[in-house]
Amino acid sequence: MTDASTPSTPRQKKNWLSPEFVRAMLAGHSALGLAFAALIYIVCLSGTLAVFVLEFKRWEQPNVPLVFEEPTPEAIGNALNAAFIAAKEHSETPDLFVAWDGSRTPHFNVSFHDHESGMEREWLADAKGNIVEEVEAPWSEFLARLHINLHIPPTYGLFIVGLTGVALLSSLISGLLSHPRIFRDAFSFRIGGSRRLQDADLHNRLGVWGLPFHIAVSLTGALLGLSVLIIGVLALAAYEGDSGKAFGELIGPQAGEDVAPAPLPDLSAMIARIRADHADSIFSSAHVEHAGTVGQMTHLSMRSPGHLSSANPYYFDGTGELIGDGGLESGSIGQQILGALHPIHFGWFGGMTVKIVYGLLGLALTIVTHTGVTIWLHRRREKGRPTPFWERIWAALAWSQPFALAAAALVALTASPALILPSYLVCFGAALGIGYLSRDETACARILLLLSGLSLCAVAVVHIAMFWDRGIADPMGWIVDGLLIGGGFILMADVLILVGKRYMSGKTARGRARSTP
Known part of the structure; x- marks a missing residue:
C-alpha cells in the first residue's frame, strides 16, 4: 500500500504503439503523401464537384x-x-438507352450508341416520352472525365486514378498509425501560433472527423479505378484467363449474333413482369443492345426502396422472356457490394441532403491533402531548410484548379467543346508559371485567388446573359449561378480586404497630410 502522507506520482498513459513504429509510419505517411499529393488533390477536388455533376x-x-x-x-x-x-439513320444495329432517376435528377434521358462506328447521341425527353432537345453539357462531361480518368486514355487513366485511391487509403491508414493521440486530440485546435501548427491541427481534425467518409471514398475509388485489373485477375483465377467470360458475369448476358429484323421489346410488359414480384419497384433505365433484331437483349433496371444499389438489372432475351437478373439488391454479398460501389463513392443514394454532406466532406478531404504538403514545407522552413520554389509551386497547383475549371466553364459556354480541355491545360500551366515568377507563396496565392474569383463570377454573369431571353426555367440554374458568385467573392475576400485596408490607410495618411500646417 502507498502511505497516505507520501504523494503518489500519476502514471503516464503508455501509447499502444512503440515510438520506433510511429516514426516509421510518419516517414512512410510523408513519403507516400508527397509522391501522390498533386494527383490526390486533383482527384479529390474534381470528385467533390463531380458529386453534383x-x-x-x-x-x-x-x-x-x-x-x-x-x-x-x-x-x-x-x-x-x-x-x-x-x-x-446512323446504325443498323444500335444500342438504345432510356434512363430516369428522380432521386438524382429530373432529366429523362434517351440515347443510342453504334458499336461499329462509335457514334452516339443523347437527347432529353418530356414526360410523354417525346424527344425535345439534344443533351449539351460539355463542361459537366469534362468534369466527370477529369475525375474518372484525368482525360488520359481510359485504359491508363482509370488505372492511375485507381492507384491514386490506393495511395490515399494507404495515407489515411499510415496517418492514423503515426499519430497515436489523434482521437484524443480530436477537438484540440491551436490558433495564433505558427502556420505549421495551425495547418497540422486542421489536417488532423478534418482527417479524424471525416474518417469513415475518407476511407469509404478512397476504397471504392480504388476498386472502381482498378476494376479492369481486378477482373483480369478474376479471369485468370476462376475463368482460365477468359476475361470476356469474367466481364459477362458482371455486366450480364449480351446480344446474340442474329441481326434479322424484329419488333422492339415491349418495355411495358417487361416492367409489369418485374412489378409482379416487386410491386414497389421504380423504373431506372432500359438498355437494349442490338435493338430491333432477333438477337436483341434488354437490361431493364428497376430500383426497390431500402437498397443501397442504384438499381437492379433484369435480363430479357429477344422474345421478351426474363432470363435472370444482376443480383445487386438481393444476390450474393459480392453482388450487393458491386451494386453499392457507385452510390457510396459519389453519394448518390440519399437525395440532395447526402450530396451536400458528401460535398462538405469531399472539400475537407481536399483540404487535408493540401495541408499535408504545407505542413511538410513549413517544417522544413522552421528547421532552416526552406524550399521557397516548391512552396510557390504547391500554392500555384492548389489554386490553379478553381481558376482552370472556371476558365474551362467559360469556354464551354461561349466556344467549341473541343477547346475545353486545352483551355484547362493552358490555365493550369499559366498558374504554375505565376508560381514560378511570384515573390513568394502568399503573393502567388493572392494572384490566383483573385483570378479564380473573377473567373467564377464571370461564368455566372455569362450564363445569365446567355439564357436571359430564353428564360432560366430550372431553379437549379439560378442556384448554381448564385453559388458561383458567392464562391467567387469568398475566394477574393482576402485580396479585397487587403485592398480595402491599403485604401483606408492611404486615405488616413492623406487626411493627416492635409491637416498638418
Missing part, C-alpha cells in the same frame, strides 16, 4: 423539360421508339 448538367441546360414524376410505361416505350427512329 447532374446538377451542373441542369445548369448547362436550364430551360429543358423536367420530369419529376416517374414516366409511365407508355412514355418509356415512346422514348425508346423515338430513339430507334433517330438511331436507324
Whole structure:
C-alpha cells in the first residue's frame, strides 16, 4: 500500500504503439503523401464537384423539360421508339438507352450508341416520352472525365486514378498509425501560433472527423479505378484467363449474333413482369443492345426502396422472356457490394441532403491533402531548410484548379467543346508559371485567388446573359449561378480586404497630410 502522507506520482498513459513504429509510419505517411499529393488533390477536388455533376448538367441546360414524376410505361416505350427512329439513320444495329432517376435528377434521358462506328447521341425527353432537345453539357462531361480518368486514355487513366485511391487509403491508414493521440486530440485546435501548427491541427481534425467518409471514398475509388485489373485477375483465377467470360458475369448476358429484323421489346410488359414480384419497384433505365433484331437483349433496371444499389438489372432475351437478373439488391454479398460501389463513392443514394454532406466532406478531404504538403514545407522552413520554389509551386497547383475549371466553364459556354480541355491545360500551366515568377507563396496565392474569383463570377454573369431571353426555367440554374458568385467573392475576400485596408490607410495618411500646417 502507498502511505497516505507520501504523494503518489500519476502514471503516464503508455501509447499502444512503440515510438520506433510511429516514426516509421510518419516517414512512410510523408513519403507516400508527397509522391501522390498533386494527383490526390486533383482527384479529390474534381470528385467533390463531380458529386453534383447532374446538377451542373441542369445548369448547362436550364430551360429543358423536367420530369419529376416517374414516366409511365407508355412514355418509356415512346422514348425508346423515338430513339430507334433517330438511331436507324446512323446504325443498323444500335444500342438504345432510356434512363430516369428522380432521386438524382429530373432529366429523362434517351440515347443510342453504334458499336461499329462509335457514334452516339443523347437527347432529353418530356414526360410523354417525346424527344425535345439534344443533351449539351460539355463542361459537366469534362468534369466527370477529369475525375474518372484525368482525360488520359481510359485504359491508363482509370488505372492511375485507381492507384491514386490506393495511395490515399494507404495515407489515411499510415496517418492514423503515426499519430497515436489523434482521437484524443480530436477537438484540440491551436490558433495564433505558427502556420505549421495551425495547418497540422486542421489536417488532423478534418482527417479524424471525416474518417469513415475518407476511407469509404478512397476504397471504392480504388476498386472502381482498378476494376479492369481486378477482373483480369478474376479471369485468370476462376475463368482460365477468359476475361470476356469474367466481364459477362458482371455486366450480364449480351446480344446474340442474329441481326434479322424484329419488333422492339415491349418495355411495358417487361416492367409489369418485374412489378409482379416487386410491386414497389421504380423504373431506372432500359438498355437494349442490338435493338430491333432477333438477337436483341434488354437490361431493364428497376430500383426497390431500402437498397443501397442504384438499381437492379433484369435480363430479357429477344422474345421478351426474363432470363435472370444482376443480383445487386438481393444476390450474393459480392453482388450487393458491386451494386453499392457507385452510390457510396459519389453519394448518390440519399437525395440532395447526402450530396451536400458528401460535398462538405469531399472539400475537407481536399483540404487535408493540401495541408499535408504545407505542413511538410513549413517544417522544413522552421528547421532552416526552406524550399521557397516548391512552396510557390504547391500554392500555384492548389489554386490553379478553381481558376482552370472556371476558365474551362467559360469556354464551354461561349466556344467549341473541343477547346475545353486545352483551355484547362493552358490555365493550369499559366498558374504554375505565376508560381514560378511570384515573390513568394502568399503573393502567388493572392494572384490566383483573385483570378479564380473573377473567373467564377464571370461564368455566372455569362450564363445569365446567355439564357436571359430564353428564360432560366430550372431553379437549379439560378442556384448554381448564385453559388458561383458567392464562391467567387469568398475566394477574393482576402485580396479585397487587403485592398480595402491599403485604401483606408492611404486615405488616413492623406487626411493627416492635409491637416498638418
